[in-house]
Amino acid sequence: DPFLQISNISKTFNHFTALNDISFDIYKNEFVCLLGPSGCGKTTLLRIIAGLEEADHGSIKKNGEEMLHLPPVQREFGIVFQSYALFPNLTALQNVEYGLKNKKVSKAELKQRAMEALQMVDLEQIKDKYPAHLSGGQQQRVALARAIALSPKFLLLDEPLSALDAKVRKKLRYEIKCLQQKLGITTIMVTHDQEEALTMADKVVVMNNAQIMQVGTPEEIYFHPANPFVADFVGSINIWNHHVEGVTKAIRPEHIRLSKNQGMKSEIKAIEFRGATYRIELEVIDSASPLYSQKIEVDLFASSIQAFNLKRGSIIFVQF
Ligand code: ADP
Ligand code: MG
Numbered sequence: 026d027p028f029l030q031i032s033n034i035s036k037t038f039n040h041f042t043a044l045n046d047i048s049f050d051i052y053k054n055e056f057v058c059l060l061g062p063s064g065c066g067k068t069t070l071l072r073i074i075a076g077l078e079e080a081d082h083g084s085i086k087k088n089g090e091e092m093l094h095l096p097p098v099q100r101e102f103g104i105v106f107q108s109y110a111l112f113p114n115l116t117a118l119q120n121v122e123y124g125l126k127n128k129k130v131s132k133a134e135l136k137q138r139a140m141e142a143l144q145m146v147d148l149e150q151i152k153d154k155y156p157a158h159l160s161g162g163q164q165q166r167v168a169l170a171r172a173i174a175l176s177p178k179f180l181l182l183d184e185p186l187s188a189l190d191a192k193v194r195k196k197l198r199y200e201i202k203c204l205q206q207k208l209g210i211t212t213i214m215v216t217h218d219q220e221e222a223l224t225m226a227d228k229v230v231v232m233n234n235a236q237i238m239q240v241g242t243p244e245e246i247y248f249h250p251a252n253p254f255v256a257d258f259v260g261s262i263n264i265w266n267h268h269v270e271g272v273t274k275a276i277r278p279e280h281i282r283l284s285k286n287q288g289m290k291s292e293i294k295a296i297e298f299r300g301a302t303y304r305i306e307l308e309v310i311d312s313a314s315p316l317y318s319q320k321i322e323v324d325l326f327a328s329s330i331q332a333f334n335l336k337r338g339s340i341i342f343v344q345f
Contacts, residue, residue, distance in 0.1 A: 026089060028053040028211050029074070029179070034083035036069055043069045045235040047083070051179075051213065051228075056205055058222035059215045061232035062258070067215040070232075071183050074213065076100050087178075103172030107184040109164040111156040117167045118143065118152040124171040142174035143167075145204060162193040169201065173208065180205070182214040186221065198225055219259050223247065231255050261304075265319050278304065278324040281345045283333060288342035289314045291321065293335055303330055307343060 027050035036044040044066045051057050059067045072078035074085060076097035085092045092100055111120050121139040130138070143149050146166040156164055165185055172180060185201070186194045202225050205212050216222050222229050223243040231238040231246060231254075238258075239251040250256035253264060256275055264275045279302075282288075290311040297304045305323040309316045321343060325335075333341060 027051060027086075028055075028088060029092075030084075030086040030089075031074070032084045032086070034070065034073060034080050034085070036066075036073065036078070036081050042235045044073075044080075047232075047237055049230055049237065049240050051211060053211055054209045056202070056212045056214070056225060056227045058226035058229050059213065059232060060219060060222040060226075060229050060259075061217065061238075063217055065232045066235045067217075067232060068183055071181050071213065071215050074100075075102060075104055075181055101178040102181050103175055103177035103179075104181045105165070105168045105172050105183070105185045107187055109156070109161075109168045109188075111164055111167055111171075113156050116153050116155055117148060117159065117163075117170075120156070120167055121171045121174050125174055128175065138174050139170075142170040145173065145207075146170045146200070160193070161189050162197055165189065165197060166200070169204070173204070173210070177210070179211040179213070182212065184215055184217070187216070187218070194221075201225070223259070229259075231258065233258070261322060261324075263321055265316055265321075270315065276345055278322045281321065281323045281343060283323065283325070283329065284342040284344055285333070286342060288344035289316060291341055291343050293337055293339045293341060294320070296330070296335065296337060299324075302326055305330075305335065307341070309343070310340075 029051040032048045034044055034047040047070060059070060061067055069078060073080045076095060080093060112123065115123060118139055121142050122135050125135050125138060140149065140152070143152055146169050148163065148166055148170065151159060151163060159167065186197055189197065198221060214225065226243055228240065229243055229246050230240050233254050239246055239255045246255055246259050250259060256262040261278050262275050263278065264273060266273055289309050291307040291309050293305060294308050295306040302324045305325055307321045307323060309319050309321065311317060335341065
Protein backbone atom coordinates (compact mmCIF):
# COMPACT_ATOMS: atom_id res chain seq x y z
CA ASP A 26 0.00 0.00 0.00
CA PRO A 27 1.16 3.56 -0.65
CA PHE A 28 2.51 5.58 2.28
CA LEU A 29 0.97 8.80 0.93
CA GLN A 30 -1.97 8.73 -1.44
CA ILE A 31 -2.64 12.04 -3.15
CA SER A 32 -6.03 12.05 -4.89
CA ASN A 33 -7.74 14.67 -7.04
CA ILE A 34 -6.18 17.69 -5.34
CA SER A 35 -7.32 21.02 -6.81
CA LYS A 36 -6.57 24.56 -5.71
CA THR A 37 -7.53 27.97 -7.08
CA PHE A 38 -6.40 31.44 -5.99
CA ASN A 39 -9.10 33.98 -6.98
CA HIS A 40 -10.22 32.01 -10.05
CA PHE A 41 -6.61 31.22 -11.01
CA THR A 42 -6.10 27.45 -11.11
CA ALA A 43 -2.85 26.59 -9.31
CA LEU A 44 -3.52 22.82 -9.11
CA ASN A 45 -5.89 20.88 -11.32
CA ASP A 46 -6.87 17.36 -10.24
CA ILE A 47 -3.50 16.10 -9.00
CA SER A 48 -3.24 12.39 -8.13
CA PHE A 49 -0.24 10.14 -7.46
CA ASP A 50 1.05 7.70 -4.85
CA ILE A 51 4.23 7.80 -2.78
CA TYR A 52 5.63 4.60 -1.31
CA LYS A 53 7.61 4.22 1.89
CA ASN A 54 11.30 5.18 1.55
CA GLU A 55 10.68 6.61 -1.93
CA PHE A 56 12.45 9.77 -3.09
CA VAL A 57 9.90 11.63 -5.22
CA CYS A 58 10.70 14.78 -7.20
CA LEU A 59 8.03 17.26 -8.26
CA LEU A 60 9.58 18.65 -11.44
CA GLY A 61 8.25 21.49 -13.56
CA PRO A 62 8.75 25.08 -14.68
CA SER A 63 8.33 28.02 -12.34
CA GLY A 64 4.69 28.76 -11.55
CA CYS A 65 3.34 25.28 -12.38
CA GLY A 66 2.09 24.66 -8.82
CA LYS A 67 4.89 22.64 -7.16
CA THR A 68 5.22 24.73 -3.99
CA THR A 69 1.44 24.98 -3.63
CA LEU A 70 1.20 21.19 -3.72
CA LEU A 71 4.02 20.80 -1.16
CA ARG A 72 2.35 23.36 1.12
CA ILE A 73 -0.96 21.48 0.88
CA ILE A 74 0.82 18.24 1.84
CA ALA A 75 2.39 20.10 4.78
CA GLY A 76 -0.92 21.64 5.86
CA LEU A 77 0.34 25.18 5.31
CA GLU A 78 -2.23 25.70 2.54
CA GLU A 79 -5.76 24.34 2.21
CA ALA A 80 -6.88 22.37 -0.86
CA ASP A 81 -10.25 23.23 -2.46
CA HIS A 82 -10.90 19.62 -3.29
CA GLY A 83 -9.33 16.17 -2.99
CA SER A 84 -7.76 13.92 -0.41
CA ILE A 85 -4.33 13.05 0.98
CA LYS A 86 -4.10 9.81 2.89
CA LYS A 87 -1.17 8.75 5.05
CA ASN A 88 -1.09 5.00 5.66
CA GLY A 89 -4.70 4.90 4.49
CA GLU A 90 -5.94 7.64 6.83
CA GLU A 91 -7.13 11.06 5.69
CA MET A 92 -4.53 13.66 6.65
CA LEU A 93 -6.02 16.88 5.20
CA HIS A 94 -7.91 17.89 8.35
CA LEU A 95 -4.79 17.52 10.55
CA PRO A 96 -2.81 20.61 11.58
CA PRO A 97 0.83 20.67 10.33
CA VAL A 98 2.38 19.50 13.65
CA GLN A 99 0.33 16.30 13.61
CA ARG A 100 1.39 15.35 10.07
CA GLU A 101 4.91 14.35 11.25
CA PHE A 102 7.07 15.81 8.47
CA GLY A 103 10.31 17.78 8.36
CA ILE A 104 10.60 20.65 5.89
CA VAL A 105 13.47 22.55 4.24
CA PHE A 106 12.97 25.66 2.12
CA GLN A 107 15.09 27.28 -0.58
CA SER A 108 16.02 30.16 1.72
CA TYR A 109 17.64 28.45 4.70
CA ALA A 110 15.28 30.21 7.12
CA LEU A 111 17.72 29.95 10.06
CA PHE A 112 17.48 32.28 13.06
CA PRO A 113 20.45 34.66 12.73
CA ASN A 114 20.77 35.18 16.49
CA LEU A 115 21.02 31.45 17.25
CA THR A 116 24.04 29.18 16.70
CA ALA A 117 23.83 26.15 14.41
CA LEU A 118 23.18 23.90 17.40
CA GLN A 119 20.57 26.26 18.88
CA ASN A 120 18.83 26.44 15.49
CA VAL A 121 18.52 22.65 15.41
CA GLU A 122 17.42 22.54 19.08
CA TYR A 123 14.78 25.16 18.38
CA GLY A 124 12.93 22.76 16.07
CA LEU A 125 12.73 20.25 18.93
CA LYS A 126 11.36 22.64 21.55
CA ASN A 127 7.71 21.92 20.75
CA LYS A 128 8.34 18.28 21.59
CA LYS A 129 8.20 17.61 25.28
CA VAL A 130 11.75 16.38 25.79
CA SER A 131 14.30 17.11 28.53
CA LYS A 132 17.04 19.70 27.97
CA ALA A 133 19.68 16.98 27.92
CA GLU A 134 17.82 14.90 25.36
CA LEU A 135 17.13 17.99 23.29
CA LYS A 136 20.85 18.70 23.04
CA GLN A 137 21.73 15.09 22.33
CA ARG A 138 19.23 14.78 19.50
CA ALA A 139 20.34 18.08 17.98
CA MET A 140 23.98 16.95 18.14
CA GLU A 141 23.12 13.64 16.48
CA ALA A 142 21.33 15.47 13.67
CA LEU A 143 24.33 17.79 13.17
CA GLN A 144 26.63 14.76 13.07
CA MET A 145 24.49 13.24 10.35
CA VAL A 146 25.10 16.24 8.11
CA ASP A 147 28.77 16.33 9.18
CA LEU A 148 28.59 19.68 10.99
CA GLU A 149 29.52 18.90 14.63
CA GLN A 150 32.67 21.03 14.37
CA ILE A 151 30.74 24.20 13.50
CA LYS A 152 27.91 23.75 16.02
CA ASP A 153 28.68 27.00 17.87
CA LYS A 154 28.87 29.22 14.80
CA TYR A 155 26.16 31.69 13.82
CA PRO A 156 24.50 31.49 10.36
CA ALA A 157 26.32 34.62 9.14
CA HIS A 158 29.62 32.74 9.58
CA LEU A 159 28.50 29.69 7.62
CA SER A 160 28.59 29.13 3.86
CA GLY A 161 25.34 28.68 1.94
CA GLY A 162 25.90 24.93 1.75
CA GLN A 163 26.54 24.71 5.52
CA GLN A 164 23.45 26.78 6.29
CA GLN A 165 21.35 24.47 4.16
CA ARG A 166 22.83 21.45 5.98
CA VAL A 167 21.85 23.06 9.31
CA ALA A 168 18.32 23.48 7.94
CA LEU A 169 18.38 19.82 6.93
CA ALA A 170 19.61 18.79 10.41
CA ARG A 171 16.77 20.80 11.96
CA ALA A 172 14.27 18.98 9.74
CA ILE A 173 15.57 15.46 10.53
CA ALA A 174 16.17 16.06 14.27
CA LEU A 175 12.45 15.54 14.83
CA SER A 176 12.69 12.01 13.36
CA PRO A 177 9.87 12.87 10.96
CA LYS A 178 7.92 10.23 9.06
CA PHE A 179 8.59 12.10 5.81
CA LEU A 180 10.67 14.95 4.50
CA LEU A 181 9.51 17.86 2.32
CA LEU A 182 12.19 19.81 0.44
CA ASP A 183 11.27 22.91 -1.58
CA GLU A 184 14.11 23.71 -4.02
CA PRO A 185 16.66 23.23 -1.20
CA LEU A 186 19.64 23.53 -3.55
CA SER A 187 18.65 26.29 -5.94
CA ALA A 188 20.24 29.15 -3.96
CA LEU A 189 23.63 27.41 -3.97
CA ASP A 190 26.40 27.61 -6.58
CA ALA A 191 26.84 24.74 -9.03
CA LYS A 192 29.68 22.89 -7.25
CA VAL A 193 28.10 22.99 -3.78
CA ARG A 194 24.75 22.05 -5.32
CA LYS A 195 26.15 18.85 -6.85
CA LYS A 196 27.90 17.86 -3.61
CA LEU A 197 24.80 18.47 -1.51
CA ARG A 198 22.66 16.58 -4.02
CA TYR A 199 24.76 13.53 -3.28
CA GLU A 200 24.77 14.14 0.50
CA ILE A 201 20.99 14.54 0.68
CA LYS A 202 20.47 11.38 -1.34
CA CYS A 203 22.88 9.41 0.92
CA LEU A 204 21.21 10.72 4.07
CA GLN A 205 17.76 9.90 2.70
CA GLN A 206 18.85 6.32 1.98
CA LYS A 207 20.62 5.94 5.33
CA LEU A 208 17.58 7.15 7.27
CA GLY A 209 15.19 5.40 4.89
CA ILE A 210 12.99 8.47 4.98
CA THR A 211 10.22 9.05 2.47
CA THR A 212 11.05 12.32 0.70
CA ILE A 213 9.27 14.73 -1.62
CA MET A 214 11.53 17.31 -3.23
CA VAL A 215 10.41 20.20 -5.42
CA THR A 216 12.76 21.25 -8.21
CA HIS A 217 12.68 23.00 -11.57
CA ASP A 218 16.05 21.44 -12.45
CA GLN A 219 15.66 18.33 -14.60
CA GLU A 220 19.21 17.11 -13.94
CA GLU A 221 18.57 17.30 -10.20
CA ALA A 222 15.37 15.29 -10.58
CA LEU A 223 16.96 12.66 -12.82
CA THR A 224 19.96 12.14 -10.52
CA MET A 225 18.12 12.11 -7.17
CA ALA A 226 14.62 10.74 -7.65
CA ASP A 227 13.25 7.21 -7.56
CA LYS A 228 10.07 8.65 -9.07
CA VAL A 229 9.55 11.92 -10.93
CA VAL A 230 6.21 13.73 -11.11
CA VAL A 231 6.45 16.11 -14.08
CA MET A 232 4.08 19.08 -13.81
CA ASN A 233 3.07 21.91 -16.12
CA ASN A 234 0.25 24.46 -15.91
CA ALA A 235 -1.20 23.08 -12.65
CA GLN A 236 -1.42 19.54 -14.05
CA ILE A 237 0.59 16.32 -13.97
CA MET A 238 2.21 15.59 -17.33
CA GLN A 239 3.78 12.24 -16.41
CA VAL A 240 4.73 10.12 -13.40
CA GLY A 241 7.60 7.68 -13.84
CA THR A 242 11.15 6.65 -13.01
CA PRO A 243 13.89 8.96 -14.31
CA GLU A 244 14.56 6.43 -17.11
CA GLU A 245 10.88 6.25 -18.08
CA ILE A 246 10.41 10.00 -18.35
CA TYR A 247 13.70 10.42 -20.24
CA PHE A 248 13.46 7.49 -22.66
CA HIS A 249 9.67 7.23 -22.93
CA PRO A 250 8.25 10.73 -22.47
CA ALA A 251 4.45 10.63 -22.51
CA ASN A 252 4.05 13.85 -24.49
CA PRO A 253 6.07 16.60 -26.24
CA PHE A 254 6.15 18.74 -23.07
CA VAL A 255 7.95 16.06 -21.04
CA ALA A 256 10.26 15.22 -23.95
CA ASP A 257 11.32 18.83 -24.25
CA PHE A 258 11.48 19.68 -20.54
CA VAL A 259 13.44 16.57 -19.53
CA GLY A 260 16.51 16.95 -21.73
CA SER A 261 16.39 18.35 -25.25
CA ILE A 262 14.69 16.81 -28.20
CA ASN A 263 14.30 17.39 -31.94
CA ILE A 264 10.71 17.19 -33.09
CA TRP A 265 9.90 17.30 -36.79
CA ASN A 266 6.84 16.88 -38.94
CA HIS A 267 7.79 14.37 -41.60
CA HIS A 268 6.52 15.82 -44.94
CA VAL A 269 6.20 12.46 -46.69
CA GLU A 270 5.03 10.08 -43.96
CA GLY A 271 2.91 12.81 -42.33
CA VAL A 272 4.05 11.76 -38.86
CA THR A 273 5.89 13.52 -36.07
CA LYS A 274 9.39 12.28 -35.36
CA ALA A 275 11.38 12.90 -32.22
CA ILE A 276 15.02 12.17 -31.49
CA ARG A 277 17.39 13.32 -28.76
CA PRO A 278 20.45 15.38 -29.80
CA GLU A 279 22.84 12.78 -28.34
CA HIS A 280 21.34 10.01 -30.50
CA ILE A 281 22.25 11.54 -33.86
CA ARG A 282 25.39 10.51 -35.75
CA LEU A 283 27.31 12.44 -38.36
CA SER A 284 29.06 11.03 -41.43
CA LYS A 285 31.40 12.44 -44.08
CA ASN A 286 29.39 11.02 -46.99
CA GLN A 287 26.26 9.08 -45.94
CA GLY A 288 22.87 10.31 -44.78
CA MET A 289 21.02 13.62 -45.19
CA LYS A 290 23.16 16.41 -46.55
CA SER A 291 23.14 19.28 -44.04
CA GLU A 292 24.79 22.59 -43.31
CA ILE A 293 26.15 23.65 -39.89
CA LYS A 294 24.28 26.76 -38.76
CA ALA A 295 25.70 27.17 -35.26
CA ILE A 296 28.13 25.58 -32.80
CA GLU A 297 27.62 26.26 -29.10
CA PHE A 298 30.05 25.22 -26.33
CA ARG A 299 28.24 23.48 -23.46
CA GLY A 300 31.08 22.25 -21.24
CA ALA A 301 31.28 18.48 -21.68
CA THR A 302 29.75 18.64 -25.16
CA TYR A 303 29.00 20.98 -28.04
CA ARG A 304 25.46 21.62 -29.28
CA ILE A 305 25.42 21.79 -33.10
CA GLU A 306 22.53 23.23 -35.09
CA LEU A 307 22.17 21.87 -38.61
CA GLU A 308 19.80 22.54 -41.47
CA VAL A 309 18.93 19.74 -43.91
CA ILE A 310 19.81 21.05 -47.40
CA ASP A 311 19.09 17.89 -49.43
CA SER A 312 15.92 18.91 -51.27
CA ALA A 313 15.00 15.26 -51.86
CA SER A 314 14.92 14.56 -48.12
CA PRO A 315 11.57 14.48 -46.29
CA LEU A 316 13.21 16.68 -43.64
CA TYR A 317 14.37 19.26 -46.22
CA SER A 318 14.92 22.72 -44.70
CA GLN A 319 14.24 21.50 -41.13
CA LYS A 320 16.61 22.28 -38.27
CA ILE A 321 18.30 19.53 -36.28
CA GLU A 322 20.17 19.80 -32.97
CA VAL A 323 23.06 17.42 -32.33
CA ASP A 324 25.28 16.98 -29.25
CA LEU A 325 28.92 16.11 -29.94
CA PHE A 326 32.12 15.72 -27.96
CA ALA A 327 35.06 17.96 -28.83
CA SER A 328 36.83 14.97 -30.47
CA SER A 329 34.04 14.71 -33.10
CA ILE A 330 34.15 18.44 -33.83
CA GLN A 331 37.89 18.06 -34.52
CA ALA A 332 37.57 14.79 -36.47
CA PHE A 333 35.03 16.35 -38.86
CA ASN A 334 36.72 19.77 -38.71
CA LEU A 335 33.30 21.36 -38.15
CA LYS A 336 32.73 25.09 -38.49
CA ARG A 337 29.74 27.27 -39.20
CA GLY A 338 28.89 26.72 -42.89
CA SER A 339 30.49 23.23 -43.07
CA ILE A 340 28.60 20.56 -45.02
CA ILE A 341 28.08 17.23 -43.25
CA PHE A 342 25.79 14.19 -43.50
CA VAL A 343 23.37 13.20 -40.75
CA GLN A 344 22.21 9.69 -39.82
CA PHE A 345 19.84 8.31 -37.21
P1 ADP B 1 5.98 26.77 -8.39
O1 ADP B 1 6.41 26.39 -7.00
O2 ADP B 1 5.82 25.61 -9.31
O3 ADP B 1 6.88 27.81 -9.00
P2 ADP B 1 3.66 27.89 -7.05
O4 ADP B 1 2.98 26.72 -6.46
O5 ADP B 1 4.46 28.75 -6.14
O6 ADP B 1 4.53 27.44 -8.32
O7 ADP B 1 2.58 28.83 -7.73
C1 ADP B 1 1.67 28.35 -8.69
C2 ADP B 1 0.81 29.49 -9.16
O8 ADP B 1 -0.06 29.90 -8.13
C3 ADP B 1 1.63 30.72 -9.54
O9 ADP B 1 1.05 31.31 -10.69
C4 ADP B 1 1.47 31.62 -8.35
O10 ADP B 1 1.56 32.97 -8.73
C5 ADP B 1 0.11 31.26 -7.82
N1 ADP B 1 0.02 31.43 -6.36
C6 ADP B 1 0.72 30.73 -5.45
N2 ADP B 1 0.40 31.11 -4.19
C7 ADP B 1 -0.52 32.10 -4.33
C8 ADP B 1 -1.28 32.92 -3.40
N3 ADP B 1 -1.13 32.78 -2.09
N4 ADP B 1 -2.14 33.81 -3.93
C9 ADP B 1 -2.30 33.94 -5.26
N5 ADP B 1 -1.65 33.22 -6.17
C10 ADP B 1 -0.77 32.30 -5.73
MG1 MG C 1 8.08 27.02 -5.89
